[in-house]
Amino acid sequence: MSVRVGEAARAPAFAAAAKQLLQNQQLRRNVRHATEVIRNKRAKVVAETPDWQELREAARRIKNHVLRHLDEYLEQFERACTRAGGRVHWARDAAEANRIVIDIVKQHGGTEIIKVKTMTSDEIRLNVALEAAGITPYETDLADLIIQLDHDKPSHIVVPALHKNKTEIRRLFLEKMKLSELGETAEDLAAAARRYLREKFLRVPIGFSGGNFAVAESGSVCVVESEGNGRMCVTLPRVLISLVGIEKIVPAFDDLEVFLQLLGRSATGERMNPYNSIWTGVTPGDGPQEFHVILLDNGRTTVLADGESRETLDCIRCGACLNICPVYRQTGGHAYGSIYAGPIGAILTPQLQSMQHSQTLPYASSLCGACYEVCPVKIDIPEILIHLRAKVVEGGGAPLLERLGMRAAAVAFADGAHLETAQQVARLAQKPLVRDGLIRSLPGMLGGWTATRDLHPIPAESFRDWWAKREKQA
Amino acid sequence: MQISLFITCYNDTLFPDTGKAVVAVLERLGHSVEFRPAQTCCGQMHYNTGYPHDAAAMMHHFFRVFRDAPVICVPSGSCVAMIRDHFPKMAEESGDPEAVRACRELLPRIYEFSELLIDKLETTDTGARFPHSVTLHTTCHSLRSLQVGDRPARLLRGVRDLTFVELPQSDQCCGFGGTFAIKNAEVSAAMLADKIGCIQETPAEVVTAVDNSCLMHIGGGLSRQGSPVRAMHLAEILASTGAESGS
Numbered sequence: 136m137s138v139r140v141g142e143a144a145r146a147p148a149f150a151a152a153a154k155q156l157l158q159n160q161q162l163r164r165n166v167r168h169a170t171e172v173i174r175n176k177r178a179k180v181v182a183e184t185p186d187w188q189e190l191r192e193a194a195r196r197i198k199n200h201v202l203r204h205l206d207e208y209l210e211q212f213e214r215a216c217t218r219a220g221g222r223v224h225w226a227r228d229a230a231e232a233n234r235i236v237i238d239i240v241k242q243h244g245g246t247e248i249i250k251v252k253t254m255t256s257d258e259i260r261l262n263v264a265l266e267a268a269g270i271t272p273y274e275t276d277l278a279d280l281i282i283q284l285d286h287d288k289p290s291h292i293v294v295p296a297l298h299k300n301k302t303e304i305r306r307l308f309l310e311k312m313k314l315s316e317l318g319e320t321a322e323d324l325a326a327a328a329r330r331y332l333r334e335k336f337l338r339v340p341i342g343f344s345g346g347n348f349a350v351a352e353s354g355s356v357c358v359v360e361s362e363g364n365g366r367m368c369v370t371l372p373r374v375l376i377s378l379v380g381i382e383k384i385v386p387a388f389d390d391l392e393v394f395l396q397l398l399g400r401s402a403t404g405e406r407m408n409p410y411n412s413i414w415t416g417v418t419p420g421d422g423p424q425e426f427h428v429i430l431l432d433n434g435r436t437t438v439l440a441d442g443e444s445r446e447t448l449d450c451i452r453c454g455a456c457l458n459i460c461p462v463y464r465q466t467g468g469h470a471y472g473s474i475y476a477g478p479i480g481a482i483l484t485p486q487l488q489s490m491q492h493s494q495t496l497p498y499a500s501s502l503c504g505a506c507y508e509v510c511p512v513k514i515d516i517p518e519i520l521i522h523l524r525a526k527v528v529e530g531g532g533a534p535l536l537e538r539l540g541m542r543a544a545a546v547a548f549a550d551g552a553h554l555e556t557a558q559q560v561a562r563l564a565q566k567p568l569v570r571d572g573l574i575r576s577l578p579g580m581l582g583g584w585t586a587t588r589d590l591h592p593i594p595a596e597s598f599r600d601w602w603a604k605r606e607k608q609a
Numbered sequence: 610m611q612i613s614l615f616i617t618c619y620n621d622t623l624f625p626d627t628g629k630a631v632v633a634v635l636e637r638l639g640h641s642v643e644f645r646p647a648q649t650c651c652g653q654m655h656y657n658t659g660y661p662h663d664a665a666a667m668m669h670h671f672f673r674v675f676r677d678a679p680v681i682c683v684p685s686g687s688c689v690a691m692i693r694d695h696f697p698k699m700a701e702e703s704g705d706p707e708a709v710r711a712c713r714e715l716l717p718r719i720y721e722f723s724e725l726l727i728d729k730l731e732t733t734d735t736g737a738r739f740p741h742s743v744t745l746h747t748t749c750h751s752l753r754s755l756q757v758g759d760r761p762a763r764l765l766r767g768v769r770d771l772t773f774v775e776l777p778q779s780d781q782c783c784g785f786g787g788t789f790a791i792k793n794a795e796v797s798a799a800m801l802a803d804k805i806g807c808i809q810e811t812p813a814e815v816v817t818a819v820d821n822s823c824l825m826h827i828g829g830g831l832s833r834q835g836s837p838v839r840a841m842h843l844a845e846i847l848a849s850t851g852a853e854s855g856s
Contacts, residue, residue, distance in 0.1 A: 149793065150792060150793050150794075150795065150796070153793065153795060153796050154795045157795055157796070157799055461781055461782045461784065461800050461803075462793075462796055462800070465796050465799040465800060466796060495792075497659075498788075498789065498792050498793065499793060499796075500786070500789065501749070501782050501784060501785065501786025501787075501789045501797070501800070502657060502749070502786055502787070502789070503749040503753070503782035503786070504749055504750075504753040504754065505749075505753070505780075505782070507753075508753060521656065521657055521659070524657070524658060524659030525659040525660070525661050526659075527659055528658075528659035528660060529659075533659065537658070537788075541654075541655060541658065541660050541663060542663075544650075544654065544655070544663075545655060545660070545663040545666065545667075547649075548618060548649040548650040548652070548666075548667050548670070549649070549666070549670065550647055550649060550670065551645075551646045551647040551648060551649060553649075554618065554621070554622075554649045554650075558621075558622050561622070573832065575833075580791055581791060582794075583790070583791050583792075583794025583795075583797075584790060584791055584794065584829075586794060586798065587794075587798040587801065587802075587830060587833060588798075588801070588826060588829030588830050588832075588833055589829045589832040589833045590825075590829055591623070591825075591828075591829075593622055593623060594623070594625055596625060597621050597622055597625055598616050598620065598621045598622075598624075598625035598628035598629070598644075599616075599621055599644070599646055600625075601625055601628070601629060602628075602644045602646070603646070
């Protein structure tokens with residue numbers, strides 16, 4: 136089984152993608168502005184929550200418990216959901232999940248579906264598979280619609296079109312919605328999207344959603360959102376299909392109390408998400424009369440198998456780590472080559488692919504620790520990044536020069552005498568590089584340093600030399 | 610008090626003046642400093658880049674060198690973070706009960722420089738005079754891992770004739786990140802540009818921190834831009850008596 140995470144396997148190395156994106160000043164301004172707005176809002180509503188740290192700890196414990204008993208909770212969910220009139224499907228990978236969706240749509244003779252809030256469908260490249268099968272997917276979340284109309288890719292977990300500003304979106308709507316006129320305010324743009332989408336909501340009989348949480352005891356699925364488009368997507372169609380990663384299980388309805396407090400505040404800086412849709416199976420005469428849940432593995436069980444980094448699966452996709460990340464803020468999400476961007480993407484994407492692809496992502500961090508501080512479920516992202524770096528090195532994924540350099544340094548650090556010799560050698564080796572008391576250009580990999588930074592040469596006397604001299608004099 | 614100095618590999622090699630300053634401050638406060646020349650490195654670069662086995666060898670060496678040291682001063686926040694955050698687990702994983710015990714015994718005796726002054730030596734007055742305006746970069750490891758809080762700032766405020774200037778967004782990473790600065794040089798440089806922008810918003814003549822690694826990066830960028838702002842380790846400011854030329 137080869138797991139695909141969108142197009143991540145074919146994505147360029149992070150540094151190369153980032154280098155290109157750093158040239159795009161408009162994109163960088165958009166990303167900076169948007170992340171600053173959200174993180175300030177988040178900081179405010181977190182500060183007013185007196186039991187924030189207790190909530191985080193509770194969430195971590197619930198997730199930890201679920202992952203240790205995932206098999207039991209998944210089967211409990213299946214039983215409860217089936218009892219309530221839903222149908223549960225199990226998908227090992229992207230290909231299986233896509234086939235299940237296409238089969239359901241075809242059974243109903245459908246040629247169109249309306250979609251909302253489903254990053255996981257991007258993970259399995261559902262839209263590509265649907266289109267190949269002659270089925271047209273319509274994204275109904277405003278940001279996803281923008282991305283779809285522009286044939287672009289999402290750049291943020293919660294705010295997929297965060298890299299675009301109003302002017303760019305207005306231009307896009309004028310062209311793609313074939314409008315003759317359109318105002319410039321956010322309200323004008325939202326109104327245009329509403330007119331465009333309402334027609335789809337009322338016409339298309341098959342809906343498709345993701346799931347923020349799946350409750351094992353009741354078989355319920357929960358989707359949170361801000362626009363109400365999700366509410367329409369999961370209530371208006373006759374048939375509803377929900378794609379849910381197996382890690383989205385929570386044991387009991389009461390557990391939502393913890394997660395819904397954490398998610399809204401962390402994701403958008405709201406005390407609560409404006410729309411929290413929770414539904415259980417099928418209710419005759421009310422809402423969809425046929426309900427399917429697809430439980431997706433697609434690499435999640437391989438993540439589960441590694442005790443050191445298992446907590447990656449605790450993620451509730453709030454995006455707080457993206458908004459706080461000083462790396463993400465410079466490059467935006469596309470540099471990560473995956474629908475899962477930012478710090479969480481840097482640990483999730485390579486693991487889902489069994490560390491076979493996206494091997495530069497664990498290095499796309501300065502390990503500043505800001506992500507861990509804001510994570511509502513306390514995923515120690517820096518720790519996992521380091522763990523994954525060791526896996527990359529172990530798998531032979533590190534450059535030869537780096538390996539040699541690290542080996543040489545390890546020898547030098549074996550004891551004080553070795554280090555002293557290494558200092559003497561380095562002092563001699565640097566001689567041709569020093570000009571006017573500074574090193575302004577280094578060869579090879581190290582050239583990245585001197586492209587923007589001067590380096591003071593190694594002084595003639597190390598601290599240990601100075602100390603030895605002082606001891607002798609004393 | 611007898612204080613053993615773990616100078617750290619890069620301070621030893623690249624920033625001997627910081628070590629001399631630590632010695633000067635501690636001796637001025639009436640303490641006696643020892644330096645064990647067998648010492649090398651905490652293993653942080655290896656560990657963070659994906660070479661935990663090499664780092665473990667350095668940890669064992671560290672235990673051998675410092676085993677019986679009563680108090681250990683480390684003028685580098687990130688190295689202390691390496692020791693506190695990772696050594697316990699690494700010692701456990703080494704399967705060596707001696708290492709586990711050494712780790713448990715040693716950890717409470719290890720102090721980052723500003724921690725040592727305030728928590729152990731209980732002083733914010735080091736007798737320093739530094740007639741300059743200074744701003745403080747709160748380095749990621751000292752802030753988030755060690756949680757040194759306002760200790761460095763309190764020490765700066767205790768310096769005579771020093772004008773302390775708050776640094777906007779001082780908790781933002783400067784973009785150094787060890788091998789990150791090489792592997793992702795462009796992103797690192799973009800982060801540095803933001804940091805330098807914040808420094809230049811202030812009237813500070815000097816930017817200081819408790820980590821020379823960040824300062825090497827920040828200072829290297831300032832130097833390349835021809836900025837007159839100097840990057841100086843906190844210990845060098847605290848060692849200053851205002852009599853030295855240029856400081």
